[in-house]
Amino acid sequence: MLGRCAARALGALRGLREGAPPARSPGPSRRLLSSEKVSDENHSLPKPCWSKDMRLLFDQFMKKCEDGSWIHLPSYEYIATQRSQDFPTFIHASELINKEKLSQGRLFTKSFEDGLGFEYVMFYNDAEKRIVCVFQGGPHLQGMPGFFHGGAIATMIDATVGMNAIVSGGIVMTANLNIDFKRPIPLCSIVLINSQLDKIEGRKLFVSCNVQSVDKKILYTEATSLFVKLDLEKKFD
Numbered sequence: 001m002l003g004r005c006a007a008r009a010l011g012a013l014r015g016l017r018e019g020a021p022p023a024r025s026p027g028p029s030r031r032l033l034s035s036e037k038v039s040d041e042n043h044s045l046p047k048p049c050w051s052k053d054m055r056l057l058f059d060q061f062m063k064k065c066e067d068g069s070w071i072h073l074p075s076y077e078y079i080a081t082q083r084s085q086d087f088p089t090f091i092h093a094s095e096l097i098n099k100e101k102l103s104q105g106r107l108f109t110k111s112f113e114d115g116l117g118f119e120y121v122m123f124y125n126d127a128e129k130r131i132v133c134v135f136q137g138g139p140h141l142q143g144m145p146g147f148f149h150g151g152a153i154a155t156m157i158d159a160t161v162g163m164n165a166i167v168s169g170g171i172v173m174t175a176n177l178n179i180d181f182k183r184p185i186p187l188c189s190i191v192l193i194n195s196q197l198d199k200i201e202g203r204k205l206f207v208s209c210n211v212q213s214v215d216k217k218i219l220y221t222e223a224t225s226l227f228v229k230l231d232l233e234k235k236f237d
């Protein structure tokens with residue numbers, strides 16, 4: 001059974017009512033900005049640019065979803081929980097934001113052409129409070145020739161542990177992220193990012209993760225993170 005917080009966060013991610021089943025196909029357009037309609041395509045569904053191995057892993061995890069122990073998390077280009085103008089107001093920083101630029105805001109991991117940047121799909125296990133992200137990085141994520149850029153790896157780690165914190169705690173921000181890069185990750189390979197909620201202390205959520213090869217023989221990266229639930233009463237200086 002999904003915890004209340006996870007159900008609410010997942011509902012918010014889908015922009016749907018609490019307890020609704022996870023989205024499996026693109027939904028209708030949704031109005032996010034007051035003057036503009038944007039696509040509501042769920043990017044965590046198979047695409048032509050996904051490799052055979054990525055597709056295979058997707059199918060394996062979808063099978064695990066059948067008994068309800070795992071949930072396929074949708075992912076969108078835009079934060080669909082609310083109109084995007086509302087978020088800065090929400091954290092009391094609206095006067096700092098360029099309103100015109102805000103309307104062009106897009107989730108960083110979704111701003112590449114299909115197959116060139118971040119292709120990923122996440123699965124959540126509520127009983128174990130963990131997320132597995134299947135990540136296929138594209139050629140525009142290169143750092144050292146032939147390998148992924150460390151910042152790209154950090155981004156995907158943040159996205160994965162961040163999602164784990166969001167489904168567990170609601171509206172959070174990354175306060176701290178520590179990464180040990182143990183082996184370089186070959187460009188265009190597929191890896192598994194295994195994240196785990198370790199503990200919650202008040203507003204603090206501690207989430208750890210590792211990045212492994214698909215056959216689990218290579219441990220590429222390990223990370224620990226701290227997320228802090230936003231204090232809605234607090235004004236940022």
Ligand SMILES: CCCCC/C=C\C/C=C\C/C=C\C/C=C\CCCC(=O)SCCNC(=O)CCNC(=O)[C@H](O)C(C)(C)COP(=O)(O)OP(=O)(O)OC[C@H]1O[C@@H](n2cnc3c(N)ncnc32)[C@H](O)[C@@H]1OP(=O)(O)O
Nearest residue numbers: 013079081158159162163171172173174175176204228231
């Ligand atoms: C984020 C989306 C929200 C919407 C959710 C819904 C749907 C989302 C849909 C899609 C989302 C898609 C993807 C999401 C994926 C990834 C998420 C990426 C997230 C980010 O990319 S986010 C950007 C980078 N992030 C920042 O830009 C944060 C800047 N920062 C601050 O805004 C503040 O710093 C804040 C808010 C973190 C805390 O501020 P605060 O005032 O609320 O709390 P305070 O300082 O009092 O700390 C309370 C307790 O945490 C301890 N503590 C704090 N910081 C610590 C540290 N660094 N190390 C060790 N302990 C620390 C204190 O020591 C105290 O501990 P204690 O209570 O024990 O004393």
